[in-house]
Amino acid sequence: MEESKVDVLIIGAGPAGLMCANALAHAKIPVRIIDKRPGDIPAGQADGIHARTLEILQSYGLARRLIEESAEIHRAAFYIPSPKGGIERLRRMPAITAPSTARFPFTCTLHQGAIEAIFHDDMRPVGLEIDRPTIPTAIELSEDEAELKDPQAYPVKVVLQHLDRNDTEVVRAKFVLGSDGAHSWVRKAMDIKMEGDMSDFIWGVVDINPDTDYPDVRNLAVIHSTEGSALLIPREGDLLRLYVQLADADVLDPETGRLDKTRASPQKVLEMAKRILRPYRMDPIGDIRWWTMYVVGQRVAEKYSVRDRIFIAGDACHTHSPKAGQGMNASMSDTHNLAWKLTYVLRGWADVSLLSTYEFERRKFAVDLINFDRQWAALFSSGKVKGSDETLHEMFRRNGQFTSGIGIRYAPSSIVQNAYQACAANLIVGERMLPHDFICASNARPLNIHDMLPSDMRFKVLAFVGDIKVETAAARIRQLSEQLEAPESFLQRFGHGDSSAVFDVICVSSSSKKDVDWTDFPKVLRSHWSKVLLDDLDMHARSGGGGFAAFGIDRELGAIVIVRPDGHVGLVAPCDRVDIVNEYFASFMLPVTP
Structure with a gap:
């Protein structure tokens, strides 16, 4: 072989x-x-x-490509049985329910x-x-x-x-x-x-190009009717997906009790959907594009x-x-x-x-x-x-x-340490980093902090520091840079010959754009002109500002925020406690060997 x-x-x-x-x-x-x-x-x-x-x-x-090719779902609609027969709309609401910090507050299909x-x-x-x-x-x-x-x-x-x-x-x-x-x-x-069970629910699914008078055809729709239940999802182009609950008698083999796909058809699934949607009309334009059926496991x-x-x-x-x-x-x-x-x-x-x-x-x-x-x-x-x-x-x-996935929180472990959560109260350790607009100190260009956190396999070291034009804050910034450059710093111990390949250091300051240049900050905090951000409004006051408050970080004391390569916050620490960050990385990383 x-x-x-x-x-x-x-x-x-x-x-x-x-x-x-x-x-x-x-x-x-x-x-x-x-x-x-x-x-x-x-x-x-x-x-x-x-x-x-x-x-x-x-x-x-x-x-970007996915969004361009897909359908965006911003709104959900809920239907219940109507006293007059058929169904009636109960309410509409955002597809991602508020409050939401989602950078993309919608679903794509x-x-x-x-x-x-x-x-x-x-x-x-x-x-x-x-x-x-x-x-x-x-x-x-x-x-x-x-x-x-x-x-x-x-x-x-x-x-x-x-x-x-x-x-x-x-x-x-x-x-x-x-x-x-x-x-x-x-x-x-x-x-x-595998642990768990199969449910008792059998569902059929069809994709069609619809000819309909149903008003929520381009919204996510959850329908409960006397005829059964359905879920409608708009898709790319003019396509529509219909999930329809099927009756056991329609799809189960009476002798074996097992699901028998030959007993159903896309036409039967569509006919059930039509009954559920009354008094609205739902007909396919052309052929049914795709269909299947399944029992929920x-x-x-x-x-x-x-x-x-x-x-x-x-x-x-x-x-x-x-x-x-x-x-x-x-x-x-x-x-x-x-x-x-x-x-x-x-x-x-x-x-x-x-x-x-x-x-x-x-x-x-x-x-x-x-x-x-x-x-x-x-x-x-x-x-x-x-x-x-x-x-x-x-x-x-x-x-x-x-x-929506934005509230997923990982429990404490070697890579999720939350003892100093109060330093950045709203950046929940274990959850993904929150998006927010800042501006580049070098050119006042606004950008979202998420765009500074690409999935490039590096840990992001976000140093939130005070106003460098205030002497007490400037002294803290100098102390921070000295700790980062010290031989015992994680940058040196775990940098493996090129710390920039392992760690991406980004400085975020509360200074005003009119008062500072990116070159005012210590070199370890400005490896590139793009790595110094300001919590200030852009040149047209359209975006930026309020980032320290949104993250729950004191504008004078600052904080160190470690974002893992998958975008989840692994650690927050006081700005003058690089030793805490050193201990964090020492718990799972290997030092540089001589």
Whole structure:
């Protein structure tokens, strides 16, 4: 057999696998990605991208294209049975419920194949293509403890079969990621159990180009009627997706009790949707574009890794209903979380124990998601949350921060340390960094702080300092710069010969644009003219200002904020306590070796 080696082998080229592969390829980590599909998805599958995922894609430079190609959903509508028969609108509300700090306060919808194409086109210039149609046929993990503890060893052996030429290959990998869907071969091969149950809800889905008088056809619509329940989602162009709850008698085999897709059809799904939508009309223009049916499974894997060498992500480790549009978002967030951790271990920058935080952080999120999904999916049948009078729209509003992704908080660990939270009260340690507009000290150009935090595998060291024209503040700034330049500083200990490759230092000052130049600040705080920001209004007073207050940081005392490579706040500390930052990085990073 042909044999090869690779640092990371990714099995499954859906959104989760592509997110990881693209990030690793741009970080120059040797990576391969395989998939059993012979080609791209032409239509259907997942389609919703929520606010936090848009921020993540923005950090990779991919959001603009996705937004341009997709439909934007800014508003949600809720319908209930009408006393006159049919349905009537109960209310409308924002698609992302207030209060919201989302930089993109909307949801985008675009079919999965088009979303995957954005990743394909970004991977290609760095030399990464999907190897397909290819499947794994065997996987073996070494039992040698020394080999397993050495991040530069190749303890995983995978046998691949190339279906197009009917030959086999042995790949030896340092790490393997199984992002191969709900029926994951990797998960089953490693005997990882799924915990949870299948629900009693059966749903049909159709994509159509609608001819309709329904007024909320371009809004997210949640409908509860005497005929059943439906969810309507506008898509790119003039497309519309309809989720319709189906009756057991329509789709279950009476002898086996199992779902039988041959007993249903897209026409039956559409006919049910028409009954639910009365008195409104809903007809397709041309053919039905795509359809499917499924039973909701609400399950989470008992573990996300085997010896921190073989990982699973996305649908391979959590399944839930698509009603809240979480599947693709959760999947990509899984591997966005994992990619930088693999990079740091493979580069020799971090201890291999860092990889255990992947399961710690992402499995808790999945458990929370499934608990939410159980209630959310049940609402489509009953219109009420079991055991309470809470209605669909109330639960939608209450959980908006969770479903949009912007409220996700990781629990304390080696990379989430919140002992000094009061220094930046509104930048919650464990949550993603808040967006806010500042201006460049060098040219007064306004920009969002998120645009200073690209997913380039570096920790962002945000030094919020006072007004350098005030002597007490200037003295603190000098003290900070001396601590950062000291031999015991994290910049020196963990910089691995080039601290700018590991850490990106950004200075944010409360000084006024009319009083200071970017060159007034110590060199360690201004590695480039773009790295000094001011909390002031732009030249036309249209944006900027109020950042210290928005972040809960004292304008005189300042703070140090450490933002992880995935955009989550890992630490906040007093501006004069670089020793706290040193201890933070010492808890998981490896020092420079002589």
